[in-house]
Amino acid sequence: MAADRSISELLTLQRPLRSLEFFPPKDEAQLQAMHAAATSLKRISPDFVSVTYGAGGTTRDRTARACAMLRDEFGFTVMPHLTCVGHTAADLNGISDQLYSDGFRNVMALRGDPPKGETTFVPYHDGLRYGSDLVALLRQRHPDLCLGVGGYPEKHPEAPNAAVDLENLKRKVDAGASFITTQLFFDNAVYYRFVEKCHAHGITVPILPGIMPVLSLKQIKRFTEMCGTTLPPTLITRLEAAAEIPDVVEIIGIDWALDQIRGLLANGAPGYHLYIMNRAKSALALAAGLAA
Numbered sequence: 001m002a003a004d005r006s007i008s009e010l011l012t013l014q015r016p017l018r019s020l021e022f023f024p025p026k027d028e029a030q031l032q033a034m035h036a037a038a039t040s041l042k043r044i045s046p047d048f049v050s051v052t053y054g055a056g057g058t059t060r061d062r063t064a065r066a067c068a069m070l071r072d073e074f075g076f077t078v079m080p081h082l083t084c085v086g087h088t089a090a091d092l093n094g095i096s097d098q099l100y101s102d103g104f105r106n107v108m109a110l111r112g113d114p115p116k117g118e119t120t121f122v123p124y125h126d127g128l129r130y131g132s133d134l135v136a137l138l139r140q141r142h143p144d145l146c147l148g149v150g151g152y153p154e155k156h157p158e159a160p161n162a163a164v165d166l167e168n169l170k171r172k173v174d175a176g177a178s179f180i181t182t183q184l185f186f187d188n189a190v191y192y193r194f195v196e197k198c199h200a201h202g203i204t205v206p207i208l209p210g211i212m213p214v215l216s217l218k219q220i221k222r223f224t225e226m227c228g229t230t231l232p233p234t235l236i237t238r239l240e241a242a243a244e245i246p247d248v249v250e251i252i253g254i255d256w257a258l259d260q261i262r263g264l265l266a267n268g269a270p271g272y273h274l275y276i277m278n279r280a281k282s283a284l285a286l287a288a289g290l291a292a
């Protein structure tokens with residue numbers, strides 16, 4: 001099987017990258033929807049796509065199947081996500097060996113969130129505690145893997161403060177991370193400050209901004225509360241004025257994301273990563289809007 005192209009290599013191309021994040025379908029209907037979205041998205045040629053990994057390794061097989069489909073049927077460069085939750089170090093070695101022998105050369109390495117109902121992360125027995133431990137394990141096991149890690153412009157919710165969180169991000173880079181994809185944010189100033197602080201801290205790997213086009217006010221309030229992202233009052237006011245009319249909310253979401261991406265690219269971001277929730281429409285609209 002031909003091996004994937006390394007994202008590190010793509011990041012040296014001196015042009016903004018476009019990446020899209022999928023989640024693994026739960027059932028046949030979601031699989032069909034993902035297939036249809038991927039079919040539409042092929043026309044905008046994403047530089048790479050990624051597939052999330054569910055709590056406790058519960059999506060291990062579904063993530064693998066979705067990755068295989070996106071690569072083999074659509075020809076996308078695919079980055080599977082992997083988390084430490086519910087796995088021993090030996091499991092993680094085994095999973096990485098499988099990914100490697102299947103030809104994947106890019107992995108998003110994450111600690112993962114505590115399982116549902118639990119508030120603190122407890123490492124699995126003989127498992128790993130931090131994202132940096134997973135990066136170190138993968139880097140040692142497969143030195144040529146390109147490893148993405150998560151970065152938190154508004155700080156990870158568990159971190160006592162931004163300085164400590166930045167120190168911990170540096171640990172991931174020092175352990176061998178190739179690039180950072182950020183948590184979603186809605187105010188570009190937050191990203192610019194974060195990049196500046198990373199640089200001042202000696203973090204020099206590319207930092208891909210993570211953008212989520214809003215699809216529903218209720219959903220985005222839930223997401224942002226969970227991950228500690230600020231929703232700007234202007235955006236909330238606009239979404240509330242749409243009175244929860246889904247089509248209008250979607251237009252507002254796309255419009256906001258388009259403004260964000262234009263600004264980010266004009267200010268030298270290495271591209272943008274879209275949290276698309278397995279839907280094609282926003283990504284297609286954004287690609288068209290950016291074509292001008």
Ligand SMILES: Cc1cc2nc3c(=O)[nH]c(=O)nc-3n(C[C@H](O)[C@H](O)[C@H](O)COP(=O)(O)OP(=O)(O)OC[C@H]3O[C@@H](n4cnc5c(N)ncnc54)[C@H](O)[C@@H]3O)c2cc1C
Pocket residue numbers: 051052053054055081082083108109110111112113114129130131132149150151156157158159160164165166168169171172181182183184210
């Ligand atoms: C781009 C992106 C993709 C994601 N994809 C997924 C996914 O597919 N599946 C999923 O379940 N979740 C996913 N997440 C969510 C992620 O798993 C959670 O945010 C998780 O809580 C942290 O993971 P991490 O790898 O960033 O953790 P870490 O880098 O380990 O950080 C977690 C916390 O521990 C602290 N910390 C780190 N190292 C140390 C240390 N040495 N000493 C003390 N404290 C330390 C950090 O400051 C932080 O507060 C994603 C997040 C992002 C940004």
